[in-house]
Amino acid sequence: MPLRLSRSQAKARTRKRLLTAAGEVFAEQGFAGASVDEIASRAGHTVGAVYSHFTGKDDLFLALFDEHAAHPLDGVGEIPSQCEDDETAFAAFGDYLAGVADRHTAWSTLEMEFLRYALTRPELLDRLAARWWAPRTAVARLVAPRCAAHDPAAVATAIIGLFEGLVTQRRVDRAAVPSELFAEALRWLMAGLARTPGRARADTP
Amino acid sequence: MPLRLSRSQAKARTRKRLLTAAGEVFAEQGFAGASVDEIASRAGHTVGAVYSHFTGKDDLFLALFDEHAAHPLDGVGEIPSQCEDDETAFAAFGDYLAGVADRHTAWSTLEMEFLRYALTRPELLDRLAARWWAPRTAVARLVAPRCAAHDPAAVATAIIGLFEGLVTQRRVDRAAVPSELFAEALRWLMAGLARTPGRARADTP
DNA sequence: GTCTATAGCCGGATAGAC
DNA sequence: GTCTATCCGGCTATAGAC
Numbered sequence: 001m002p003l004r005l006s007r008s009q010a011k012a013r014t015r016k017r018l019l020t021a022a023g024e025v026f027a028e029q030g031f032a033g034a035s036v037d038e039i040a041s042r043a044g045h046t047v048g049a050v051y052s053h054f055t056g057k058d059d060l061f062l063a064l065f066d067e068h069a070a071h072p073l074d075g076v077g078e079i080p081s082q083c084e085d086d087e088t089a090f091a092a093f094g095d096y097l098a099g100v101a102d103r104h105t106a107w108s109t110l111e112m113e114f115l116r117y118a119l120t121r122p123e124l125l126d127r128l129a130a131r132w133w134a135p136r137t138a139v140a141r142l143v144a145p146r147c148a149a150h151d152p153a154a155v156a157t158a159i160i161g162l163f164e165g166l167v168t169q170r171r172v173d174r175a176a177v178p179s180e181l182f183a184e185a186l187r188w189l190m191a192g193l194a195r196t197p198g199r200a201r202a203d204t205p
Numbered sequence: 206m207p208l209r210l211s212r213s214q215a216k217a218r219t220r221k222r223l224l225t226a227a228g229e230v231f232a233e234q235g236f237a238g239a240s241v242d243e244i245a246s247r248a249g250h251t252v253g254a255v256y257s258h259f260t261g262k263d264d265l266f267l268a269l270f271d272e273h274a275a276h277p278l279d280g281v282g283e284i285p286s287q288c289e290d291d292e293t294a295f296a297a298f299g300d301y302l303a304g305v306a307d308r309h310t311a312w313s314t315l316e317m318e319f320l321r322y323a324l325t326r327p328e329l330l331d332r333l334a335a336r337w338w339a340p341r342t343a344v345a346r347l348v349a350p351r352c353a354a355h356d357p358a359a360v361a362t363a364i365i366g367l368f369e370g371l372v373t374q375r376r377v378d379r380a381a382v383p384s385e386l387f388a389e390a391l392r393w394l395m396a397g398l399a400r401t402p403g404r405a406r407a408d409t410p
Numbered sequence: 411g412t413c414t415a416t417a418g419c420c421g422g423a424t425a426g427a428c
Numbered sequence: 429g430t431c432t433a434t435c436c437g438g439c440t441a442t443a444g445a446c
Binding site for chain 2: 028029030031032033109112115116118119120125128129132133136150153154155157158160161162163164165166168169171172173176177181184185187188189190191192193194195196
């Protein structure tokens with residue numbers, strides 16, 4: 001491979017740097033609070049570079065929206081392959097949540113900003129909803145064997161909600177949400193599934 | 206009581222209207238996106254009124270922070286008094302969460318904005334953390350009898366996290382989070398408490 | 411494709427009339 | 429105490445050099 005980058009490689013690299021910087025600044029300052037100039041300079045460029053890659057601030061934000069990294073819980077399906085036993089698998093899952101929690105902070109902040117932006121643009125809400133299906137599906141697949149009569153998708157939604165809700169509280173008060181609580185709360189939820197009657201189904205005799 | 210308002214009453218009324226309008230606009234647009242002019246006109250006034258009551262935009266935001274309405278879950282302690290049985294009490298709690306969920310949207314959005322604002326001002330984070338203790342305590346008191354060996358405060362944290370996380374997901378995708386899920390997930394969590402060993406305590410033989 | 415310089419606008423804050 | 433008019437700084441976006 002060449003030591004010097006080709007034109008298209010250099011261009012792609014600049015674009016990537018701009019998007020990365022944009023993700024940081026939008027997460028820290030919000031869409032309205034972020035300035036194109038700060039994004040550019042944090043990427044090691046000037047505004048001109050931004051406007052050569054994107055038509056404006058909105059376009060940059062939308063591009064970031066589209067290319068935003070996947071949810072940390074998307075890859076959760078690979079956990080149980082490492083251990084056969086269900087109990088240890090869920091313990092591993094709980095530890096995984098606790099480990100991801102703090103790193104997850106930036107992701108969730110930016111996603112909150114996407115949410116605000118999308119709230120006044122219904123067609124974007126749909127795209128956000130579509131993106132949020134991936135982690136739900138991954139978690140649902142993981143927990144399906146232990147969902148008893150319950151809908152795995154509903155259980156996954158609850159787990160993700162619990163996770164995100166704990167992450168938010170932890171940002172405000174680390175002491176109130178010790179990292180062990182992620183695994184502990186998950187255990188409570190999973191243990192309760194077996195003890196609880198499933199939904200009544202119309203097609204069940 | 207007089208038909209005409211006294212000077213101080215009129216002043217207080219103006220202040221209240223400004224704060225209410227500020228709450229709406231800050232929630233919709235974020236701190237940076239909100240304009241003082243829009244806040245004033247939505248309150249039926251002009252910028253002059255704002256600067257006679259507050260020293261600036263920041264001061265207005267901080268005043269709103271201090272006087273922000275209590276968390277909907279603060280008053281949750283009054284629920285069980287209406288029914289003796291534990292099961293029906295928690296069913297009532299679940300229904301309460303579902304009922305509050307959609308109305309809660311504006312509250313949680315504004316609180317998210319407080320969070321962002323506070324993230325770069327550590328002393329504010331403490332005040333936010335202090336405010337979030339009230340609902341935790343109220344919920345902890347309610348669920349304490351059913352927490353088995355677990356810390357009621359931790360259980361309350363999990364319940365509130367679950368609630369907030371579901372509310373957020375519901376804003377993006379109502380179909381993914383049907384209102385029954387609030388009560389259902391709560392039931393899973395509570396049922397799991399009894400089935401799960403409590404924390405090892407150093408002072409327990 | 412990227413930089414520099416600048417146009418043009420918007421919004422926070424102030425001054426003075428009432 | 430509130431309104432109107434205005435100043436001023438910062439920001440988006442564009443034009444033109446390289």
